[in-house]
Amino acid sequence: MSATEVDRGVVELGEFRFECGESIPNLEIAYEAYGEFTGDNAVLVCHALTGSQNVASYNTPGTAGQARAWWGDIVGPGKAIDTTDYYVVCANVPGSCYGSSGPSSTNPETGEPYGTDFPPVTISDWTRAQRRLLDHLGVGRLRLIIGGSVGGMNVLEWAKQFPDDAELIAPVAAAATLDPQCLAIDAVARRAIRSDPNWNGGDYYGGDDADASPPQQGLAIARQLGHIMYLSKASMERKFGRRSAGRDSGIEGSDALFPPDKAAAFFPYREVESYLDYNAEKFTERYDANSYLYLTRAMDDYDLAEGHGTIERAISAFEGEALLLSFTSDWHFTVAQSETLAEAFRAADVPVAHHVVDSDHGHDAFLVEPENVGPPVRDFLTNGLDGRAITDTAADDEEPIEDGDEDFAPVHSSLFSG
Template identity: 70%
Template sequence: MSRTRTPVGRQVESGVIDLGDHQFESGKRIPNLEVAYEAYGEFTGQNAVLVCHGLTGSQHVAGYGDESGVSGQARAWWSDIVGPGKAIDTNEYYVVCVNVPGSCYGTSGPASEGPDGEPWGTDFPPVTVADWTRAQRRLLDSLGVGRLHAVVGGSVGGMNALDWAVRYPDDVARLVVVASAARLDPQCLGLDAVARRAITTDPNWNGGDYYGDDHPNPEQGLGLARQLGHLMYLSKDSMDRKFGRRSAGRGGRGDAYPADPAAVFFPYREVESYLDYQAEKFTDRFDANSYLYLTRAMDDFDLAEGYESDAAALAAFEGEALLVSFTGDWHFTTDQSESLAGAFRRVGIPVAHHVVESDHGHDAFLVEPEKVGPPLADFVAEGVAGRAVTDTATDGGEPDTDTDFAPVHSSLFSR
């Protein structure tokens, strides 16, 4: 067990805990599962809030993680929401964020050391969202945290939060699912499959064995996968506003993505420049095998697996739920959130579905904190009775919509 106090004002505790022998949902075991976490605020016994990160996020939900060299989305990725006096107020709540198994920010995954002293690579066991939840439960047990005041998650972190309601229904009082769904639709499954093939067809991937100074990383494949991901996170309107058809020169960036000779005749557009820049930044901070593992975990998640329906899966949960969706998000749509809200209602669980009018796409849950913060803060404090929470369960009709447009923000994916 390793815990350190750091100078970051909002960050109370950062560490890696060895949970020992761990069996994954696949049936495979590893002798020592190490889990990295950060915690903020003071634990009083009943004020713990677990925040579940997105696909390539980290445990640094409100801290900067300077000691681990992380950058981009992995650094303080929701610091507009988590912190003193913010929506999840660290003056009031003890907030814990855990890096999930299979990732590459301190928790055991393909890039971490295996029993032979070498990186696991693709010998690391397959991971599922259930594996994330079980590892979080074990980590919280080691911190002395039992029942949680709330579990909050965005994107695939929302799936992680839903799994808590199914797997540990007595351990959660309030559940917040932001920009997420009960499962991915076929379009997103297909796009994730193409992203993974971009990685595995990169010759440098080498069957997942590319670690060490003698092996180049599969940067081109990972970069292409990330570019596809960015296109999934943005909406048509936000891309038109951000890039249009504007030219950034001619010929393209021949270093990372060589262009064919005829390309010099055509414009290298701003949207291409943006995607190339994002790919370059991402390959500096993330592991290609981890991207394969985590996207498969997201694709595999199905709330109703093992049950007759989503409602049946949620039936044992006795808390309250808030769903937040965004009109411009085609990755996880408002219709998917409303369907999920219906599942909660069918088993009598108090639920609110708060719909935000936004043209930022899936990115909105990160870049419009002034829209996410009020309903989230009120729900965590007061449940569905919160004044900023839109509760469609009261009339059974269409969800009300927050129609105030937020000012334009730069996407966190572009930082």
């Protein structure tokens, strides 16, 4: 298979027991793979919350936005993760809705979608499912495991659960746990979905009920909360300010999702509202509300230290090197949280660098700034921590990084020239 060709499919892995103790008779995992496997050149990419296995492909039915080619500027021929040199695999996690088993999948015992009868999923379940997929593909030890956001948590779980299975790991914009503010926002998002009258206890897929329809309004509000969490104040000011969009620039159907009150005609419909409405509308066309409930709970529940007492002990058996990337304006997964991880790796005598990128794009920076993400990833993949574009930004500081502390030297894109 050439570097530009895509091997895609759905693999049946047989019975799978989830961490909760429940089982399903046949776990299906959708995946994509790029490049040729030579035995020691495999890279596993872990997708973010509502991403998919389509890490670098555009022409996949049913995907759009961040589900389609969501890291196409990082993965591909001649790119940071070069599919000319590496065999790159990305798997859709259990509980999602892009081909892997999840709430919208058919329950073989009933012939109907599982809905909320699908077992609760955890990041540990994702990791074990990925390991079984790689076994099926004939891949043993990996050169690199990399992922952003909750995908970075997935990477950390690999280091904890399968410490011998990767030479390198790169959690990007991630943390060992989610903080209480983000937990609160996710809780409100799930309440929005469950409060939608169309949610119907998770049984909204139709079947014999021709009038059933998905809880689009609840899912749209949940997605809007997510978008707010992913952006920074600076990026929102730059993108939207307080500018009026005008009602005519709103998307078709937005009033159906969010009907305006009578007084709304007197006040401006702002660009930031139009942005949120547009993205929410598009998201409801491609994503399953129950999957959103399931995957946010998996993210919220994750605690790297669980079962070991401390982060240091949880990752102490990992035998490779780690590169952590964080972004200065990311308040979803902060620089301080990444530095806490870096300190744990150092304490466990695991070689690590914490590379801080100066950015005002918020959490979305790991998706929209390939010029800042690509160079350190490329060098790490090729040379490990000896890569010239890798800077352990925090290791040389006399004081640990705290939230809001700017007494560290951020890494600028100018360092990556040449």
